[in-house]
Amino acid sequence: MELEVKLQAFEGPLDLLLHLIEKNKVDIYDIPIVEITEQYLDYVSKMPKDDLDLASEFLVMAATLIDIKSRMLLPKEIDENGEEIDPRAELVEKLIEYKMYKYAAVELRDMQVYAGKSMYKQPTVPEEVSKYEPPVNLDSLLxxxxxxxxxxxxxxxxxxxxxKIDPVRSKFGKIEMEEVSLPDKISYVSTTVKKRKKCKFKQLLEEAHSKVEVIVSFLAILELIKVGEIEVRQDATFGEIYIDSIE
Incomplete structure (x- = not known):
């Protein structure tokens, strides 16, 4: 019984070369030409010779690989710029171009398959809407x-x-109402003086955070003096003013 060997069908010699490069997991820009050539010739020797046109294409590529292999064994060639000429450069360019077209063909095939599964709705726009013309032609206008x-x-x-901006009013700040209550300030001053026993008038005013709070604090002190809860004294002229709590 004869042994039948079933070979994978390739679309051309470049397709076979690309398959061998991907199979061996080598860099397409640095093809090991000796190893790839041996594998390529081994495949070509097992190919059926029925289709002479197809077989001739593979044989031409085999001759090209052998030529590149022989050129790589010779001393390096130098171009006009003094750089080494890589005998594989032309073959690499063809492989990259073929790979791009191959991937593009796969994308187009997938798009065709997906398009065949798409369903489109027939237009149902009313006739009045379809005949509508905009009052202004933007293309001619612009x-x-x-x-x-x-x-x-x-x-x-x-x-x-x-x-449009008023040069005077635009510089005005925002007026906000400060929440400073006189009864709350009276309670605060009374509690603070009783707690400290002896408190400086200047210190109470310095604790205020705004002018309004200073004024309210001053009014609170006057009110507490009026009702007899605190007394104010000054030991010397222009000296420190103290506030004492009246028990």
């Missing part, structure tokens, strides 16, 4: 408009916005 004109219009709009 026919003479370029980037310079658009920039001029943009700068003009910005200038109008600046002209």
């Amino acid at each position: 026919a003479d408009v370029d980037l310079n004109k658009l920039n001029d219009i943009f700068q003009m709009v910005l200038k109008r916005q600046v002209d």
Whole structure:
């Protein structure tokens, strides 16, 4: 019984070379030409010789590989710029170009398959809507408009916005009402003086966070003096003013 060997079908010699490169997991820019040539010739020797046109293409590529292999055994060739000429460069360019077209063909095939599974809805736009024409033709309206004109219009709009700003009122700050209650401040001053026994008038005012709070604090001290809860004394002229609690 004869042994039948079933070989994978390739679309051409470049397809076979690309298969061998991917199978051996080598860099396409640095092809081990000796190993790839041996594998290629081994495959070609097992190919059926029925189709002479197809077989001739593989034989031409085999001759090319053998030529590259022999050139790599010779001393390096130098080009006009003094750089080494790689005998594999032309073959690498063809392989990369073939690989790009092959991947593009796969993408187009997938798009065709997906398109065959798509369902489209027939247009159901009312006749009145389909016949509608916009009152202004934007293409003709903007026919003479370029980037310079658009920039001029943009700068003009910005200038109008600046002209609308009042130069005086725009510098006004925001007036906010401070929540400072006189009864709360009276309670705070009374508690603070009783706790400290002896408190400086200046110290109470310095604890305020705003002018309004200073004024309210001063009014609170006057009110407590009026009702007889505290007394104010000054031991010397221009000296420190002290606030004492009246038990």
